[in-house]
Each structure stands twice: as C-alpha cells, then as structure tokens.
Amino acid sequence: MRLEYPPNIKIIRIPCTGKVDVVHLLRAIQKGADGVYVVGCLEGTCHYNEGNFRARERVDHVRMLLEEIGIENDRVRMYNLSSGEGPTFAAYAREMTEHIIKLGPNPLNRVGKE
C-alpha cells in the first residue's frame, strides 16, 4: 500500500510476538533505543492462540522494570492490529514516533553523552 510512516521505525521480524523476550526489549533500551514497541495480532486472533497475550504480559513486565530504574515506562508499548490493516500500522508508527518525540531522548543516551 506504500503508506508513509516515519523512517526512524526499524522492524525486527519474529515469527509471533510470543517469541518476544523481556531481554530483547530491555536490550534495545539499554543500547539506546528511544522507544520500542511490539506489534501483534488483534487479541483473540493470534495464529498461535495466545502469543500476543504472552507478549503483552512481557511488555507490561518490562514497563514495570523500567519504572523501577527510573526510565519512562511508556517508551515500551504494545500495539495490536490485523494483517489486513496497513493504514493502522502506519498510524501506530506515527503515533509512537510523536509520543517518543514528546518524551525526548532515552535517558541512558543522555548519560552516555554527558
């Protein structure tokens, strides 16, 4: 559909969001990502039944950990959409980007530069 969304979004392909590990999300933040989000199928339509529910649990867990160490937990999010919803994907990409711009850079990056 060639729908435009901001180029700062880079996609890492996984077979199912159920494969997303807490370690992956934390690693991205640790390495300097300003935001990370997991895009899964709509709840109740996971090809593997419950992968996206597992992912949501892990995303929530990471958000809790971030809060504990003083990083805005809303840098990590989970979105759900169906594979037939290209425009929604682009809309979420824009929404996440705008949201992260508001939050500013990852504090770990700021520490590194100071």
Added chain:
Amino acid sequence: MISPKLVEVGRHVNIDLITNSEVQTVEGEPGSFTVTLANYPRYIDLDVCTGCGDCARHCPAFAIDDINKGLNDRRATYIEYAQAVPLAFAIDAESCIGCGLCENVCLAKAIRYDDTKQESQINVGSLILSPGTKGFDPSGLDYLGFGKYPNVITSEAFERILSAGGPYFGHVMRPLDREEPKSIAWLQCIGSRDTNRCGNGYCSSVCCMYAVKEAMIAKEHIHGDLDCVIFNMDMRTFGKDYEKYFLRARDKEGVRFEKARVHTINEISETGDLRLKYADESGKMNEAIFSMVVLSVGLTIPDSAVELAKRLDINLNNYNFADTDTFAPVETSRKGIYTCGVFQGPKDIPGSVIEASAAACLAGGDLSAARGTDITEVIIPDQVDISDQEPRIGVFVCNCGINIGGIVDVPDVQKYAGTLPDVVFTDSNLFTCSQDTQEKIKEKIKEHKLNRVVVASCTPKTHEEMFMETLEACGLNRYLFEMANIRNQDSWIHSKSPELATQKAKDLVRMAVARAATLYPLEEKIISVNKRALVIGGGIAGMNAALNLARQGFEVVLVEKKTRLGGMARRLHNTIDGSDIQVYTKKLIDQVNSAKKIEVLTESRVTGFGGYKGNFTTWFEVGSSLKKRKIDHGVIIVATGAVEYQPTEYLYGEDERVVTQVELSDQLVKKAGVDHDSIIMIQCVGSRNEKMQECSRICCQAAVKNALHIKKLNSDTQVYILYRDIRTYGLMEDYYTEARRQGVIFIRFEDDAEPQVTATDDGILVKVKDHILQQEVEIRADLLALSAGMRPENTDELSGIMKLNRNLEGYFIEAHVKLRPVDMPGEGIFLCGTAHGPKLISETISQAQAAASRATTFLANSEIKLSAITAKVDTEYCVKCLTCVRSCPFEVPVFNTHTRVIEIDEAMCHGCGICAGICPREAIQLSFYENDQIISKIDALFAGGM
C-alpha cells in the same frame, strides 16, 4: 510481481518451456493428443546463449519496441524485457540488415543465421489454451486523435511509462516533449461498451481499476501537483477490496471522476496540450485542457488466437472469447481442451490466476491415473560442510527497477555493505529476483566461497523461498540466508526523504549482515501426508471442490452445518444467461451423494482442530444427536459461503411490498405480480456505504436479470433501476444494453443523496434526484426490490477454532490477493466461493476447481518437508520446571517420564516461539530465531549510532 513466477516456471523441472512456437494441429482424444507445433526461427541458439546482451549492444539496426508500445526503439538483435524467461536473445529477421556483427561479438557462438522454421510434435493428455489478450487498437476511432497527437496514448503505453523497465525508466513524461505532465485525463471504455463505433458491446472488467491505479501511481511518481481526471460512464471497481482503493483515490488522493464521454479531442499546437470536449450528465457542453490523454483501452482477443481456435475446432462467441458454459467455466467446446484467462472472458489478474488453477485441475483430473509417471525428479546437490568455516557473507542489493534505486542510493548502500564485518562480496542488481541474477548469485557463491547470503530487496513473504532455493542449488543450506527489506519497509514508504531512506537501508543491511553471521545450517524433517481432504461447506463451492478432489483420486469428507447440501444455491433460480440453477444444484448433490470417495456429514459443526499441513485432525459434532466425530486429513478447503443481506433500510420488513432481489426472483418464477404497473429497484442496499464499504459485485446483474424477467412476463410493466454505478462487467454488459433497449429506466443517484421511500395505500413512493433532468422526481411503484448485497456466513466460531483470518467485512483472507487467491496463509488450507468474497456462480465454480487443484499439489505427494523453524530444548541445561509444558498453546512440549527430559516433537511444533520466550533458563531456542540471532540485530541497529 510476475518475475518470481517467471523464474519458477523457468526453473521447474517438470515444465518444458517451448517458446517462439505456435500450435498447428491437435489430433486425438482426451488422454492422448498429438500436437503439431511450428517452431519459428530465433537465429540464436537457446541452449548456448548466456543472455549477456553483447549482440544487442553491438547491433546497428533498429526496430520499434513492441513491449514498450512503440515509445522507444530496440535493436534488431534483442530480448523482449530484462526478466524474460528463457533469458536468451533473438534476431528479428524483418529489421536485421545482415551485417554479421552479432556473430562476430558473440563469445558463446550462439548466432545461427541459417536457422529455419521447424515442425515438431509432442504427445500430451490434456491441453489448456491461454493465448491471452491484446489491448484494443484505437487507431480507427478518429475523434480521439490517437496516432495523430503524440500526447494521446493508450493505457498500455502509459503502463510502460510508469514502469522502471519502460521507455522513460519510470519517469512520468509525455511523449511529445518529454515534459512532466501537469494534468492527465483517462478516457474509459475505449473499445469496450461501445456497439456503435467498434462493435465491442462487452465491458472489459479491468479498465476502471487499472485507470485508478495508474492515476495513483502517476501522482506518486510526480513529486508535485498532478491533476488526474477519469472520464467514465460507471466506475466498475467491483473486485475484493477494490472499492476501498477507489474511495482512497477519490477522497484522499484527489483523483477526480467525471461522468461523461468525451466526444472530441484537439491538440493545441503551441503547447501540445489537448482540448477535450464533452457533455456532462445534464447535457451541458464542457471543455477542459490536459497535458496528456490516456485511452483506457479494452481487452480484445488477438487474431492469432481466433485462428488458433479455428485450427483446433474450438467454438468462440460473438466477441471471439472461448464459448464456455456457466456451470463449466473453463471447459472449451472440445473435450479435453480447457481454457483460462481473458481468452475465456474479460477478467483481472486474480480471476485469471483462479481460472488457471481451475484449468489445471480439470486437465490434471483427466490424467490422474498416470500421475507421477513421465516426470523428472529434482536432485539437490549435497550440502557443503561449512561447520569449520568463518562467516563469508555476500550482500546483493536490489534496485527493483527504480522501486528501490529511484529513492535509495543503491551504490552507496552496496559500498557501505562492503565495510561490514564478515562481508567478502557485494553486488547490486536491477532485479535481484530475475532468473539471470539467480545464476549470477550462484556463480558468486562459488567464486567467492560465500557461506552466508544477504539479499537487500523486498519482502521475505514473497521472495525468501526463491532465494533459499538458489542457495540450495549450489550446496548451501537454505537457512544461511537473510533478507533486508529495503523496499516495502523503506523506499516505498520514505519516497519523500531519499537521504533518510538511504540511511535506513544501511541500517537494515547492517542488521541483516549481523544476523547472517549468526546463522548455521538447519535440517528439515520429512513427514508423511494424509491423503484425505476436508471440505467445509456444502454449497456449490464445497461440492465442486469435493467432486474434483474425488476425481483426482482422493478421499474427501464434506461437512455442512445445515441438514441438506446446496447452500445459497437452494434459494436461486436462474443465472443471467438463463441457466437453471436448481437443475444444476440437484445434479451436483446427486453426484456428491453417489461419489464413492466422498463422505458427507450434514448438520455438523467443527468443535476442535489441531495438527499441521498434511496431518490435520478436526473434531465435529454430527447430527441432531451431537455425535462426536474425529477426522484426520491432510488438507482443508474452506467454502463456508455467503448469504443475502437482510436490509434494515427502505421499509424492508415493515411493508410487504418491499422485497429483496432474491425474493423478487421467487415471485417471478411463480409468475406473481405480472399485472404490476411499475416496479422500482434500488441498488447498493447494504453495500458501498459506511457499514459495508465493499461492492457486492453481483447485485447489478441480479437487478438486470430480474428486470428482463419482468419485461418477459409483461412488457407493459415499467421497471426503474436506481443505481450508483451499473457494474454489469464482462459479457453481462449485453444484458444491461438489452434491458435499456426493452425500456427499463436507469436513474443514477449519488452516495450522499439516497432515494427517499414512503409507503402509501396507492403504492410505494420513491423520491430521487435525477441527474439528467437535474431535478427531484417522484415515482410510484407497486413493488420495491432492494438489491441487498452479500454478507459472509457467520464464521466467528469456525475462524476462532481453526485460526483463520478474516477481513473487516468477515470474508476470509487469501495468502496473496493476486498471486495466491485460493491459498490461505496457513499451509495446506485453501479457500473458494463466496467465503472469499462476493462472486457469481461461474466464478465460484472455477475457484472451487482451483482450490481442488491447489489441494492436489499437496495430496499428490506422499511426504512433505517440514520447516526447520522449530523449538529445541537443551536438555542438559533444562531444570524441568515445566513452564514450557504449561505455556505451549498446542501442548507440544511433554515431559518424558522414562528419559526424564522435556521433549518437543518438531513435526508438531508450530514454530511460534512462545516456549522459547517464556523459558526462565533460556534453555529453549527457536531455530532461525535464536536469542543471539535476534539480539545481533538489536545490537547492530544501535551500533550505527542512531
């Protein structure tokens, strides 16, 4: 898009490709035909030519480039286009000057000036005729100025202008002065729906959609304002999801749609612009000036195909399309000879692909007894052992014509790739997916001893398999491959910021290279295939699918939720051409019931589902006693169908004089209401509105069909059809013409000015604004028939249990709209009939045959290879906490009480990775997506210092 298909056909071991040849005669009977071919001289030896193109570069003689519709030249020694299969040049004898240069430069010694026309014979069991179509030649329509004004071109030529491989390399320019146009007008129905000037009374079915597409792409290619206007009589965007595209073009991208037929085009000599004269709906004369005019030419059957049909004794209809029966849509008049594509009737790509599979189904059905004989087996070379080698990565960056290269700086990305760790070779290609590039990749793998390959191009969804096969063909394990999607995820969406797109391409390539270095060979398990099929839905689609599978020699279980077979067809009477649906359905039910290989389960409901391609298990509740039943099967065909929408609009259900089209045909069959003075029909009830954006495809023809029936019963009954666009596509246009001839009155209304309906004792009153009279009219009717659209059957439960995805409207989603319209995304699962989207009975039958054909490609094998992407347990490191056992949605991990370890059966594993993600010890890894492999990408992304 077509390139991978070309490559697949070219490389298929059981397809003999005979090009530059024509069928002369066909003798014999189904099962044993002798075909005599005329093989025309190519003057270049196909087997010797390497496709290097040196001959064409040196050739001094020019000829018109037919592929680019004469917009540029080619040499007399030529290849039609870069991705052509087979990749071998030819000499066009008519323009060759006989200088001998090509023979001198050809290192392969492939030139054969003494080549002559040959005759050859082949023996085959069945034939499929797909001679295709030719765009209508508008030269004869002098009012258009085609051939006289350079900036008036056909849609075929404009298609080439948009193409990266076209005459202007994808830059939108007009032929006269190579300037970017400021405005383009598309003129619809050139050579279609025109009995006056060219005699083609049919609708070509595809032009509305391609005109919208061309306008959208032109707007995208021209980085500025481009005014696009499509002059049309009706916009016929009736295909699955097409209406949404049309609305996007109109409401979001600003493509304008003008209801008018242009009658004169004059060139303004100073500028080369064109002045169009036309009358709008109210009859007012208008003029408008455009930089360029595109004639949306219709589909016609070329003379060569008409001659072919004559030689083969195949009947054609009055428009030269193959004569076929509504209930046997791909069978020609000669037994054992089948047809598909536009030769069968005007149609789009998905329709052609569906029919192609349908024709293959019938052609293969005739030969099922001989299946597996007379074939060549594929031999995959032994794998090279790379276990003690350091990674040696080759990176191939694709230009995808200008899809990538027009935005992303490909040479820069290639150069950058060369600086990355472990990369020992880089290359860039015009089309990395073309057959010659596959050969090149193979050469480079050998030459540079590559043991990992990265292709930076498009999506792995369509191309990964092909590249993996290329690796396999030279002894590399297929899992030593990684793709960076720098087209769909980059150039296509960041076309307005090329620098950022180039930077992103580098990031994606760096990530891909990092992951490639972590890959290692994986082994694929081979499993057996259960040769029984499950067909869900006992309507026309399901029954046809079942019968065709049985004919191919496979056992079928046909499941129907109602008490009887037949589905929606039980409520229908005749098709528009008068074929009797009840007689046909009854015959079909009898055939199904008497077929030895088909078991029918009526009043049955799916309650459970498990397994994987080739080995599914489904649980049912059967009959009124809800008897439990378990069935093992290898494939699934989903044919759950659709129903007529039950309107909530226009007093339906409140006043008995308001009926649906299906109810009206019931009345007409019973000859009820023959004394009505006036009947009104309203189109698009429950379609093309906010609740249901899609067009229901069949309602226009249903209205015309019933209108003609009314006229037949009583020609004095006045019939009014209130419509938005009449979409009697293909050959059905003749019935629309006939309805108008018989005095049926068609009144168009806009989507924001729906008719107002009130009930009175004297009849139903309908108020609507007539666009020709430019005023509101009120019509009284004895009966109001609503063209209620289609709705898919309720499949909430089924799609939940079987995990089958549906679109917003509730129709099941196919694996690929154009290339795989019958396959579902899950392997071994196929789709047909109205469960896929609204369609006619003839279209349903061909899709059912197509589904049977696709299913046969699975069932014909005794075993299949499984994906190597499965979860593996490190039993040494595992502490047997059983978290995986509890978490797996498919209950695959089990604790073996004898060996006291966790086991994961790779044939059962779905490869989702949930267990790997949840294992607290990280003792489970999902092959190809191991933690290191994912983290390598994350680390590489941020190593770029973004």
